Amino acid sequence: MPASSEPFIRIEGLRKTYRTRGEDFLAVSDVTLSIEAGELVSLVGPSGCGKTTLLKILAGLHPYDQGTVQIGNPAHPFDPARDIGMVFQQALLLKWRRIIDNVLLPAEILGLPMKAARERARALLDLVGLAGFEDKYPYELSGGMQQRAAIARSLVHDPKLLLMDEPFGALDALTREKMNIELLRIWRESGKTIVFVTHGVQEAVFLGTQVAVLTAGPARMADHFEIDLPHPRTLDVKTEPRFGEYARRIYRLLGME
Amino acid sequence: MDSGWARRFGLAILVHLLLLAAWHFFVVLGEVPKFVMPTPKATLESLFSGNYRWMENIWVTGVEIFGGYFLAVGVGVTLALFFSWSRLLDQLFMPLLVSLNMVPKVALGPLIIVWFSYGIFPNTLIAFSIAFFPIVLTTARGLREVEPDLLDLVRSIRGSRWQIFVKIQLPGALPYIFSGMKVAAVLAVAGAIVGEFLGSEKGLGYLMLQVQVTLDTAAMFMAVILITLLGVILYGLVLGLERLLVVRDARVQ
């Protein structure tokens, strides 16, 4: 059965250089990675190693120089024009829109039927724990709540792939842990494929079904491996010896041991 | 919250009344000559005496201020929109506008009068030329201020440029447009009056020069008050429109 053996995302020998003012800058060199549908892959690495670049290539926002990037397989067809949801470090909510209307932005852009989309948006706000905040404005929400709204927005058009670029990077440590647990729940309930960029080694291990480690100078993929920890995960997972081993392995790859 | 608002409103009225009272007692107790400073009462009385043609003069100055101002809003916002649509236009004309903005527009007054003679139209033009720059500059800036990540988000689902413009750029620029409009409202009043000082045969500024000769200070005071009121009405209109269109937290302070 060759069809099902094909991964949802296949990245092979990917290479990307930025050209600015005549100078070439190698941002990504030789990244190879396979991601199955429904996985939550953590992408971890030091600042400037090309994580955001990789996400933007996956989102179809940047061209690349070499290699293959293929998303979708017969079991999970992928429409690059509408199957991407994105979450960034900043929530980037539109200040003049109520939360529900912020969540609806992708649906408006894609021209989806608004009545159904509005119902879905409500359900999603419920899913991310913002029921009752539909009619608030962004400034009435805390940073963590704004980020929840951003996650709801990224899901409103029911995309197959969620790209998250350090979505909890601007939050305090406590809120961040809470959001990690929430994200795992949202991921389980929505069944999305998620690529999650982070600086946090613990976060990468805690969330990922798979971790891909990138190193800087020159940017390249150091290793990637599965995280064999049981789901659903709770904070207790962090005390397991295997958790520590995975974390150590990543630190080692990043040359921090 | 309601009582807080009433309190602030009450205090604002109180401080204005105090100023009037201070003015009155300063003139009366200090025995200030009438031609130096009239009492508030004498100032008010000038409205109903003499041959000042208040209504006509208010009308003329009002037309100049409001005409120049709304012309500036229309042209300024439209130009800024063009700049945001065309990089070439932006690169060509934005530096030019920034330099022209440095020209003291008041200094153009005599030229405008040479070109367009006396009257309502040249004064409107002066008001326009002075109100135009803050509007076009702030609007252009507001349209430029879009979070790159937000653009990426929209582009990742193939949002069109028009959608980006209508849903993100334009509403995002509104607070900037209004901050420019508020600055411009004050300037437009000054522009129209300077125009009337330089040469005209009607208007509150013209009236001030007329009565200056006879040291009719009360009428001059009244004219200043009326000009101020025209400015307050314009500013209030803009403020009200902003309240209506811009969400509180998005306003540029």
Ligand SMILES: Nc1ncnc2c1ncn2[C@@H]1O[C@H](COP(=O)(O)OP(=O)(O)OP(=O)(O)O)[C@@H](O)[C@H]1O
């Ligand atoms: N548009 C661009 N033009 C030129 N160089 C760029 C551009 N975007 C990123 N780079 C460079 O490419 C490298 C990788 O950038 P990228 O943003 O992908 O890193 P990152 O891993 O996301 O870093 P961080 O963790 O700090 O977000 C950096 O050295 C950056 O300077």
Ligand SMILES: [Mg+2]
């Ligand atoms: Mg980044």
